[in-house]
Amino acid sequence: MSAPAQPDISLDRRFAEEFPELSIPWSAEVATAPRLIVLNRPLADHLGLDPADLESPDGVRLLIGNRVPRGAAPVAQGYSGHQFGSYSPRLGDGRALLLGELTDAGGQLCDIHLKGSGRTPFARGGADGRAALGPMLREYVISEAMHALGIPTSRSLAVLATGDVVRREKPLPGAVLTRVASSHLRVGSFQYASAIGGSELVRRLADHAIARHAPVAADAENPHLALFTAAVSAQAQLVAQWMLVGFVHGVMNTDNMAISGETIDYGPCAFVDAYDPAAVFSSIDQSGRYAYRNQPPIAEWNLARFAETLLPLFNDDDEQAIALAQEALGAFRREYSAAWFLGMKTKLGLSQDLDDEVCTPVVDDVMTLLQEQSLDYTSFFRALNHAARGDVRPVRQKARDLGALDAWLDGWRGLNPNAEQMDRVNPVYIPRNHLVEEALEAATDGDLAPFHQLLEAVTDPYHERERFVRYASEAPASFGPYRTFCGT
Ligand code: AMP
Ligand code: MG
Numbered sequence: 001m002s003a004p005a006q007p008d009i010s011l012d013r014r015f016a017e018e019f020p021e022l023s024i025p026w027s028a029e030v031a032t033a034p035r036l037i038v039l040n041r042p043l044a045d046h047l048g049l050d051p052a053d054l055e056s057p058d059g060v061r062l063l064i065g066n067r068v069p070r071g072a073a074p075v076a077q078g079y080s081g082h083q084f085g086s087y088s089p090r091l092g093d094g095r096a097l098l099l100g101e102l103t104d105a106g107g108q109l110c111d112i113h114l115k116g117s118g119r120t121p122f123a124r125g126g127a128d129g130r131a132a133l134g135p136m137l138r139e140y141v142i143s144e145a146m147h148a149l150g151i152p153t154s155r156s157l158a159v160l161a162t163g164d165v166v167r168r169e170k171p172l173p174g175a176v177l178t179r180v181a182s183s184h185l186r187v188g189s190f191q192y193a194s195a196i197g198g199s200e201l202v203r204r205l206a207d208h209a210i211a212r213h214a215p216v217a218a219d220a221e222n223p224h225l226a227l228f229t230a231a232v233s234a235q236a237q238l239v240a241q242w243m244l245v246g247f248v249h250g251v252m253n254t255d256n257m258a259i260s261g262e263t264i265d266y267g268p269c270a271f272v273d274a275y276d277p278a279a280v281f282s283s284i285d286q287s288g289r290y291a292y293r294n295q296p297p298i299a300e301w302n303l304a305r306f307a308e309t310l311l312p313l314f315n316d317d318d319e320q321a322i323a324l325a326q327e328a329l330g331a332f333r334r335e336y337s338a339a340w341f342l343g344m345k346t347k348l349g350l351s352q353d354l355d356d357e358v359c360t361p362v363v364d365d366v367m368t369l370l371q372e373q374s375l376d377y378t379s380f381f382r383a384l385n386h387a388a389r390g391d392v393r394p395v396r397q398k399a400r401d402l403g404a405l406d407a408w409l410d411g412w413r414g415l416n417p418n419a420e421q422m423d424r425v426n427p428v429y430i431p432r433n434h435l436v437e438e439a440l441e442a443a444t445d446g447d448l449a450p451f452h453q454l455l456e457a458v459t460d461p462y463h464e465r466e467r468f469v470r471y472a473s474e475a476p477a478s479f480g481p482y483r484t485f486c487g488t
Pocket of ligand 1: 127
C-alpha cells in the first residue's frame with residue numbers, strides 16, 4: 001500500500017526576516033475539526049501545488065495553518081490606518097497571518113495568507129480572532145469573480161471549516177480563508193513603518209515594495225518617487241475598473257488599500273444593481289464616505305497619505321519633496337478619467353479610433369439614463385449587446401421612459417457599435433447581492449450546492465449559459481434594499 005500524499009511545500013520567509021519590526025512571529029489557533037469546504041484547483045496548479053496533496057488530511061492542516069510548511073515563519077503583520085478618516089496608530093493582523101511567500105508559475109512572488117486563524121497580539125478589545133464561514137465564502141466568491149472579470153485582486157485558494165463555533169449575533173460555524181496576493185503591503189503598512197521607525201524603516205519597506213511591485217523603479221533617477229508614481233497609476237486603473245463593473249468596496253480605509261493595485265480585504269463590498277452613484281451598502285458607513293461615486297476621490301486621498309510617509313525619501317528639502325509628491329499625485333485624476341472613459345467606450349462597443357469629443361455626449365447621456373431610470377447596471381449593458389446586433393427588445397423592456405431610451409439608442413447606433421467587443425467586456429454574471437446571500441445562508445446550514453453554482457456562473461462571467469438564466473436576472477423586489485455588515 002502506498003503512503004498517503006504528503007504535501008511537501010516550502011515557503012519563503014522574506015517579509016518575516018527582513019521586517020522583524022513590522023511583524024510578530026505567531027501561530028494559528030489549532031482547529032478542533034478542520035475540514036476542506038472549497039479548494040481552488042486551478043489556482044493551486046498555478047502556484048505549483050498539487051490539489052490532491054492539499055485535499056489530504058496533511059494538506060488541510062497546512063491550508064488552515066496547523067502544519068507549518070518547510071521554511072515558513074508565520075507572522076502577524078503590523079500596520080496603521082485611517083479608518084473612515086481617523087487615524088489608528090496600531091491595527092495590524094488581529095485575526096490573520098502571513099504564512100510565507102511562494103513563487104507562482106509566472107515567476108511572481110506572492111503571499112500565502114490566512115484569515116480567521118485566531119487572535120494575535122494585534123487583536124483589539126474583545127475581538128476573537130475568528131471568522132465565520134459565510135463571510136469567508138463571500139470573500140472567496142467575490143474575489144474569484146473579480147479575477148474572472150480581469151480586475152486585479154487577491155485570490156482565494158481555499159476555505160476550511162474549523163469545527164469551532166464563532167459567536168456573533170448567533171453562533172456560527174468558524175472558518176479560515178487561505179488567500180494569495182502579490183503582497184499585503186498596504187498604505188497602512190507604510191504609515192506604521194513611518195510611525196515606529198521613521199524614514200530609514202520606510203526606505204527599507206519602499207525598497208522591498210520596489211523589488212516586488214515596481215522593479216523598473218529601481219533604475220529611475222528617484223526610485224521612491226517612481227514607486228509612488230507606479231502606485232498612483234495602479235490605483236487609478238484599479239478604481240476605474242471597479243467603477244466600470246459597478247463594484248463598491250465598502251471600506252476603503254488606508255489599511256485596506258494595497259500598494260500593488262490589487263483589490264484586498266473584501267468586507268462589506270457589493271455590486272450596484274439599480275444604478276445609483278450614491279450607492280452605499282455597508283451598515284457602518286453612515287455618512288456615505290465610501291459610496292460608489294466617492295471611490296476615485298477616496299483612492300486619491302489614501303494615496304496622499306501614502307505620499308506623506310515617503311516625503312523624506314523624495315527629497316531632503318521638505319518643500320521640494322511636497323512639490324514632487326503633488327505632481328505625481330496629480331496624475332491620478334488624469335489617468336483615472338482616461339481609463340474610465342476608455343472602458344466606457346469599450347462597454348458601448350465604440351471604436352477606439354473614434355474621437356472622444358464624438359463619444360462624450362453618448363457616454364454622458366447613458367449615465368444620465370441609467371441614473372434617471374434606476375436601470376440595472378449590469379444587465380442594461382449586456383442588453384445593449386443585443387441592441388448592437390439589431391435586437392432592441394431586451395433593452396427596451398428595461399426602460400421606464402422609452403422616449404428617452406429610443407433617442408439615446410439612435411445616437412449610439414449612429415456610431416456603429418461593435419457587438420463582439422461588447423461581449424468581451426459586459427459581463428452576464430456578477431455576484432449579485434441576493435444570490436450571494438442565498439448561497440451563504442445555504443452554506444451556513446450545510447448545503448454548498450448554491451455556492452458552487454454561483455461560483456461556476458461568476459467565474460466565467462462573459463459566457464452566457466441557458467442553465468444560469470436566474471443568475472443573470474435582477475433581484476426580486478422582495479429582496480429589498482441591501483445592507484452589508486463588517487462584523488465578520
Ligand atoms: P477590517 O475592517 O476587516 O479591515 O479590519 C480592521 C482591523 O480589525 C484589522 O486590524 C483586523 O485584523 C481587525 N479585526 C477584524 N475582525 C477581527 C476579529 N474577529 N478578531 C480580531 N481582529 C479583528
Ligand atoms: Mg482590513
